[in-house]
Amino acid sequence: MSPLARVAVAGAGAAAFALVLSACVPAAETAAPSAGSVSSSAAPSATASASPTASATPTPTPTRALPASCDGVYSAAMRSTLENEIAPLNDSEVTLLSTAQAPLLELLQTVPTLRCTWGGPGDRGLATNVSIVDTTQAATIRDALASAGFGCDDADGTTTCVIEQRGVSLEDRPYERGETQAISGDIWVSTSWINVNPDGYTQDILSTVGG
Template structure:
C-alpha cells in the first residue's frame, strides 16, 4: 500500500511539472495575446499610387464649311485653260531637277516642312524662269503663323479669292546685268494654304485660278 501511495505522488508531481513546462512555452509563443487580450497589429505603411499626368491638349480641326481635301495631282489644281497656258509657255511640269521652294520666309517655311499634308507642283526647268507652288492643308493656328510671318516681312495682305491673299515682288540683277523680277503669292482660305514663289514669269490670275478650281 505504501508503494502505491509513493507511485501516486510521483505521477502527480510529474503532471505538475508538465503543466508548468506547457505554461512556460505558451508565454513565449509568437503572436501571443497581450495582457489586454488584443493581438498587436503590424505596422503597415500605406502608399498612395502617383496619379498619371494629364495629357497635353492636342489641337484638332473640326471640318468647316469651305474646307477642301488635298488634291490628288498637280493637273487637278488648275482649270483646263490655265493648264494649257502653262504647258505652252513654261513646261515642263514637275521637273525633278527644280529645287526652288514655294516660299523663302523662314517661319512659313518651317510650317511647310513640319509634315503638313502638301502637294508640290513646279513649272519650268532649272533656270532663271520658273514657278513653285504648294497646296497644303493647315490648322487655324498654322495659318495665323504664316500670315503673321508674311506681314512682318513686308507682304501686302488683302481679302481676295474667298480668303486672304499676301503677295510681294522684288527685282534683282544677274551677273549679266539683267534685271530679274521674282516674288511670292499666298492664299490662306479655310483649311488650305496655297503658296507660290516665281521667277521672271507669273501668269495673271494664277492663284485665283487655283482657288476657283479647288473651291468650285
C-alpha cells in the same frame, strides 16, 4: 548655276524677299532655319507635379483632301496656259522652294502639302505648294507675312499677300521675282516665281482645289 536650280542656306533671321536684292540673281529660297529657332520642336517640359491624367490635345484631322497629283490643281484653261508658256511640270532638277520665309518653311513640313513646279532649271519658272491648314496655322502664316513686309489684301474670304523684287543678273540681264501667299478657308497656296507670274494663277488654284 541657275536660280531655279539652287537653294541658298540661311539662318532663322532670313531677310524678307524685298531685302535680299543684290547685283546678281539671288539663290532660290532659303533652307529651313537653324535648330535654335525651330519653335515647332519646343514643347513644355514635364514636371514632377504634372497630373498623370493630362494628355496633349490631338491635332485636328483635316476635313479636306488634297488632289492626288498636280493634275487636280489647275483648271483646264490654266493648265493649257502653263503648258504652252512654262513647261515642263515638275522637272526633277528644279529645287526652288515656294517661300523664303523661315516660319513658313517650318510649317510646310508639318501640314498636308502637294508641290507643283513649272519650268526647267534656268531663270524662268515657279514653285507652288498647296496645303491644308487649320485656323491656328492660318493665323501663324498671316503674322509671319505681316512681319516680313508683305502687302496683304482681304477679299471674299481670301487673304492674299505679295512681295516682289527686281534686279540685274551677273550677265546684266534684268530679272523679277517674288512670292504670292494666299489663304482661303483651310487652303494655303504658297508660290515663289522668277521672271514669270501668270495672271490669275493663285486664284485659279483656290477655285479648283476649293471648288
